[in-house]
Amino acid sequence: MIKTDALIIGAGPTGLFTAHQLKLIGLNCEVVDNLDKIGGQCIELYPDKPIYDIPAVPECTGEELTNNLINQLKPFDIKFHLNERVEEVKKENDNWLVKTNNGTSFSTPNVIIAGGVGSFEPRKFSPKECEKFENKSLFYSVKDKKIFKGKIVSIFGGGDSALDWAVELSKESSVNLIHRRDEFRGAQATIDKVHQLAKDGKINLFTQYQMASVKGDKNLESIDIKHDNNEIKNLKTDYVLGFFGLIMQLGPIANWGLNIDKKTIEVDTEKFETNQKGIYAVGDICHYPGKLKLILSGFHEGALAARACFKSARPNEKYRFEFTTSSKTIKERLGVKGD
């Protein structure tokens, strides 16, 4: 059980700056994120797209913004729990007991949800029957490539993940690569390689096809794929891999007793606290009259939520507002010399 003054859910820009604000005022915090990296939407959805409305930063990409925020956290020791999704938030005396899908648990007076539009989850196949084979013979990521050796693997998708795995698995498996159109959107060198392997008969390429259904009782036996002209082809297969990118899902947050409307959480504008005392929501996921879904709004919301956390984390101390330009205490925390 990890004890902390505040637990931040979400390592996007808002979560990162909220962590900065907590540390600046002398509170400790830990951060949980379902992605395997820090940065949230900025890094997952638009790492290369320029952003023009960060105050005092005329232009930066999602990746640059993330790196700058990480740099700003350098003076502080903050533990990030990546690849973990918070599943449960439960009241226990005066604290919140928070559990992740990896079994990590936290006890904290303050939970700050900076979850954007929710956690990133793989996009799945549309036929319902696919669920039956999920994590048995149908996967949305590869954990152990050895299981595919000598087997027939059908890979769906047209991006780098699909192409890279098609190339890699074609060495020791029989690979079908299925994509909804003729063009692929991966690195050109990989696309060329896939076409070469298809020519050499190492990869069976099916374009303008999509998944229609999966067949098999206990074990997956075959799949039906459907052409744009409605023609159906049956492919024998042992495994199916789908690479359609990630989608944001609100997920377990919906079950924590919060006032949720259209995937956003209602908060007040003084503390950015939800209807549950000690649970705050900041950034894109929160809602209040006049809410703007801008990164700069998330920074403001995080700064105020961090101050609100002080009272419950340090009930016997009084919070004093101080400027970074002049406060000796803050400078010590930042590890910079005073004047």
Add this chain to the structure above:
Amino acid sequence: MAKITYITHDNQKHEVEVQNGLTVMEGAVQNDIPGIDADCGGGMACATCHVYVKEDWFNKIPKKEDGEEDMLDMAFEPKTNSRLSCQIVVSDEIDGLEVNIPSKQA
């Protein structure tokens, strides 16, 4: 202004007047039309404002620009008449446009 008809998966028709310059996605969100999530807010980064455009209209409206087709690879059940509604800008020329909203966005 253009009249846009959004047809949800359960065949409910929602007819709304949308201002020129807005996108078909914004028209849906502002009028609370169900089934358009628009998670990324119009940045062509999420494919959750996916619609099917009626064939006769599909060829009339401005064509897809770079990146939209790539993003449609991620959409739920894309078809040949799929578009991202955040990329269709409303103008007098598209008055009467009908779009079908998929059963879900993911």
